[in-house]
Amino acid sequence: MHFLLVNYKKNNSHNYKEKETMNVSIKELADLVQRSDKIIKHIKTHIFSPDGQKRFDKTFKIGEASALIGRHPTTIREAEKQGAISADRNEGSRIRGFSLEEINKARRHFNTQPRLGADEEAAVLSVHNFKGGVGKTSIAVHLAQWLAIQGFRVLLIDLDSQASATTLFGYTPDMDIDGDDTLLPFFEGTQRTMHYAIRDTQIENLSLIPANLQLYNAEYMVAANHEQRPIYSYLPEGIEGIKKDFEVIIIDPPPALGMLSINALVAATSLLVPMPPRMLDFTSSLQFFNMLHETLEEIQEHFGQEISYDFVKLVTSKKKQRTKNEKYARAEDDILELARNVFGKEYMLDSIIYESTAIDNAASEFKTLFEIQGQTTGYKSYRSAMASIDSMCEEVLHELLAYWPSLKTKMKSA
Numbered sequence: 001m002h003f004l005l006v007n008y009k010k011n012n013s014h015n016y017k018e019k020e021t022m023n024v025s026i027k028e029l030a031d032l033v034q035r036s037d038k039i040i041k042h043i044k045t046h047i048f049s050p051d052g053q054k055r056f057d058k059t060f061k062i063g064e065a066s067a068l069i070g071r072h073p074t075t076i077r078e079a080e081k082q083g084a085i086s087a088d089r090n091e092g093s094r095i096r097g098f099s100l101e102e103i104n105k106a107r108r109h110f111n112t113q114p115r116l117g118a119d120e121e122a123a124v125l126s127v128h129n130f131k132g133g134v135g136k137t138s139i140a141v142h143l144a145q146w147l148a149i150q151g152f153r154v155l156l157i158d159l160d161s162q163a164s165a166t167t168l169f170g171y172t173p174d175m176d177i178d179g180d181d182t183l184l185p186f187f188e189g190t191q192r193t194m195h196y197a198i199r200d201t202q203i204e205n206l207s208l209i210p211a212n213l214q215l216y217n218a219e220y221m222v223a224a225n226h227e228q229r230p231i232y233s234y235l236p237e238g239i240e241g242i243k244k245d246f247e248v249i250i251i252d253p254p255p256a257l258g259m260l261s262i263n264a265l266v267a268a269t270s271l272l273v274p275m276p277p278r279m280l281d282f283t284s285s286l287q288f289f290n291m292l293h294e295t296l297e298e299i300q301e302h303f304g305q306e307i308s309y310d311f312v313k314l315v316t317s318k319k320k321q322r323t324k325n326e327k328y329a330r331a332e333d334d335i336l337e338l339a340r341n342v343f344g345k346e347y348m349l350d351s352i353i354y355e356s357t358a359i360d361n362a363a364s365e366f367k368t369l370f371e372i373q374g375q376t377t378g379y380k381s382y383r384s385a386m387a388s389i390d391s392m393c394e395e396v397l398h399e400l401l402a403y404w405p406s407l408k409t410k411m412k413s414a
């Protein structure tokens, strides 16, 4: 990141000594906006590909490809000889790797794509907590990308007007995304289905509904319209209309109990609740369950709408990894142990997502772990972050498969 700043300073030095005192009026604020736009443009042109578009360059070695395709390496090599698929040599590397496109081609060739059985339905997972900064977006986006790499057709819905998930896909929400590209028109009622908002991403099989600041208006519209239409009914109906095209729909909701958040809670078939093992986050997660219970009970009483989830799981997130047995680490261990005692396996995943410089550094370049391949941070930090994300995703998949018996059988036999 440092070179970015140096370059930026060189090209954009402002004269800070012009005035002794400042009076920040609308005019100055407009100037502030202009400066912000400038730095965003600068960051974009330096971080993304030359055309400003994200690409997914990750390639998979034969062992990884074999696991992803669900066929033995010899079978894959055979298919390569027949020309059904091909591996490329990475630029400047002697190691051959399969791109995700080739892997998907192979999946089609062997008919090993994970698709639902006739009577199985798409899962709708909301990564929920009313607190910000607990890792919701990071978990939602990593999980969405991981599942898409496994071959599932995934839709990620960014429902937060702060649009962090949208950013991780390479968009600058208030430059690249218009209010009409978000779910705002759907909540307004000018769009009757959600199809218009679904777009492809750099990862095959992963679609995105982006957000930007204007989406916040949906909060008011839904509230203002409550006599015409139940406030919770928008997203459940919208998702009903698109879910046949996906195996998994992941929602990244805003960190508050507003209209959009309630819609996500009602539309969801399962909840993942990220919780850093720190006292404040722990108590606010307890409050989350409290408010969840009250909200759902109210909806049930008022509207007669039955709500139930396949699973609700806490995910330990952003846990500090310390080499020494320091006070912080011990305090976190204590809270984690307490949480495990209170919630047990029934309501908590085993996996722990550690606080990791790899995840944070990747995010500051608008990337996920799957897009950095270890070059942004040290390889060790990258590997251990990847291991914790992998393990969390595996666990979630395991939970999902419990509700998809025929797909589970298909995947086991592959």
Ligand SMILES: Nc1ncnc2c1ncn2[C@@H]1O[C@H](COP(=O)(O)OP(=O)(O)O)[C@@H](O)[C@H]1O
Pocket (backbone or CB within 6 Å): 131, 132, 133, 134, 135, 136, 137, 138, 139, 164, 255, 317, 318, 353, 354, 355, 356, 357, 359, 360, 363, 364
């Ligand atoms: N496991 C992690 N390790 C380090 N930083 C993380 C991790 N997960 C999230 N972050 C960072 O913490 C901040 C908040 O995370 P985010 O996923 O946006 O939380 P939320 O969506 O709950 O507000 C972001 O800057 C993000 O990059």
Ligand SMILES: [Mg+2]
Pocket (backbone or CB within 6 Å): 133, 136, 137, 138, 160, 164, 165, 252
């Ligand atoms: Mg978020």
